[in-house]
Amino acid sequence: MLEALKERVNADAALVRRGRYLTTTFLLQAGETSWLVSIFEGKIVSVSRGPFVMPSSSFALRASEAEWQKFFSPRPPPGSNDLMALVRRRVLKTEGDLQVFMAHLRYFKEALAKLRPAAGGAA
Amino acid sequence: MSATFEPIIGRYMHLDLFGKPHRLYVEQAGEGTPLLCLHTAGSDGRQYRALMNDPRITARHRVIAFDMPWHGKSSPPAGWHEEEYQLTSARYTTLVLTVMAALELDRPILIGCSIGGRIALHLALEHPQAFRAIIGLQSGAHIDPYYDLNFLHRPDVHGGEVCAAIVSGLVGPDAPDKERWETLWHYMQGGPGVFKGDLYFYKIDGDIRARVAEIDTKRCPLFLLSGEYDYSCTPEETLSVARSIPGCEVSIMKGLGHFPMSENPEAFLRHLHPVLDKIAG
Numbered sequence: 001m002l003e004a005l006k007e008r009v010n011a012d013a014a015l016v017r018r019g020r021y022l023t024t025t026f027l028l029q030a031g032e033t034s035w036l037v038s039i040f041e042g043k044i045v046s047v048s049r050g051p052f053v054m055p056s057s058s059f060a061l062r063a064s065e066a067e068w069q070k071f072f073s074p075r076p077p078p079g080s081n082d083l084m085a086l087v088r089r090r091v092l093k094t095e096g097d098l099q100v101f102m103a104h105l106r107y108f109k110e111a112l113a114k115l116r117p118a119a120g121g122a123a
Numbered sequence: 124m125s126a127t128f129e130p131i132i133g134r135y136m137h138l139d140l141f142g143k144p145h146r147l148y149v150e151q152a153g154e155g156t157p158l159l160c161l162h163t164a165g166s167d168g169r170q171y172r173a174l175m176n177d178p179r180i181t182a183r184h185r186v187i188a189f190d191m192p193w194h195g196k197s198s199p200p201a202g203w204h205e206e207e208y209q210l211t212s213a214r215y216t217t218l219v220l221t222v223m224a225a226l227e228l229d230r231p232i233l234i235g236c237s238i239g240g241r242i243a244l245h246l247a248l249e250h251p252q253a254f255r256a257i258i259g260l261q262s263g264a265h266i267d268p269y270y271d272l273n274f275l276h277r278p279d280v281h282g283g284e285v286c287a288a289i290v291s292g293l294v295g296p297d298a299p300d301k302e303r304w305e306t307l308w309h310y311m312q313g314g315p316g317v318f319k320g321d322l323y324f325y326k327i328d329g330d331i332r333a334r335v336a337e338i339d340t341k342r343c344p345l346f347l348l349s350g351e352y353d354y355s356c357t358p359e360e361t362l363s364v365a366r367s368i369p370g371c372e373v374s375i376m377k378g379l380g381h382f383p384m385s386e387n388p389e390a391f392l393r394h395l396h397p398v399l400d401k402i403a404g
Contacts, residue, residue, distance in 0.1 A: 075296060078351050078352045078353075078354065078357075078358075079354055079357075081292055081296060081352060081354075082291070082292020082293075082354070083292070084269075084270065084289060084292050084293075084354070085292055085354040087269055087270055088269045088354045088355070089354070090269075098271070098274070099274075099279055099280065102274040102280050102285055103279065103280045103281065103284075103285070105284075105285055105288035105289065106284060106287070106288040106291065109288065109291065109292065
């Protein structure tokens with residue numbers, strides 16, 4: 001699900017520039033599957049798929065696989081079109097040091113929206 | 124290339140509010156029935172630029188939008204640097220009625236979005252005689268906080284960046300890029316803590332669930348228009364308000380989000396024109 005993230009984010013120079021003060025590792029969970037995404041100065045360094053023995057991350061975004069599938073669809077329905085829409089419906093759990101997430105909220109929204117088929121980037 | 128001007132005229136108005144002198148920025152365009160516009164939380168009157176530039180509306184309406192104190196080009200009152208800004212139902216009501224009196228508006232049509240759509244319900248309930256009709260955009264009776272509002276005002280999170288990022292998904296998917304990012308720019312320009320202070324009204328103090336059914340649409344017609352993609356005030360919440368008020372007219376606008384007049388003016392005006400026609404009779 002997240003395999004294309006590195007290539008698509010790193011290919012967007014404006015997005016990488018906006019993330020130049022962002023260096024972190026976060027965890028994204030879809031149902032039983034987890035990924036650790038490492039970012040260095042706005043560039044995605046690695047996306048590794050679990051299971052992990054002791055995953056270490058600044059924060060985690062956890063939702064069911066069905067919710068992520070809707071979020072990643074080309075034209076998500078109302079309520080699934082944005083990370084905050086998922087938060088509003090209480091189907092996306094945000095955990096950990098959320099300062100990093102909130103300080104770079106536009107980056108995370110636009111980076112994840114890259115996984116939508118034919119998505120331009122604006123979440 | 125030659126410069127062109129819009130018909131909008133902006134001026135600064137001085138008036139006393141809550142016992143203090145204030146300097147408020149007011150824009151207007153057109154002549155006719157006054158149409159008073161209330162912007163969303165953390166933004167300003169520029170959201171109504173399309174209404175003021177629409178000849179079909181300005182031919183029959185004097186369209187007026189003011190920036191609330193602390194917003195846009197309206198300053199906070201002297202002493203603001205020691206205060207925490209917090210909007211309440213009582214203050215918001217006083218603000219609207221005081222501005223109306225200062226501008227000598229005779230029973231204007233009121234249009235308000237989000238917090239403006241909420242105070243529209245308060246005004247419809249408490250001051251129906253003061254308005255010809257009320258149009259609530261993204262009007263709900265109450266919204267529970269769904270994220271930690273403290274993130275909107277703390278020194279280790281950029282206020283402008285986070286306010287725009289919080290609301291970016293509230294713009295509908297069909298909004299033209301130009302208008303989407305204009306709308307978000309207004310959020311990026313808000314003063315520190317102002318969006319958060321407005322949300323005190325929206326999510327805590329302004330709860331009108333217990334009284335909303337008492338609105339009498341025979342005294343003041345009420346129209347509610349809500350964008351399909353709004354997850355702050357959802358279509359279900361607007362429909363629930365509408366169902367509880369006899370005579371209330373409601374419409375859910377496909378493809379639009381939380382800022383219809385600003386994010387996608389062309390699509391929104393198609394919904395607004397019939398409402399204004401109906402009010403005009």
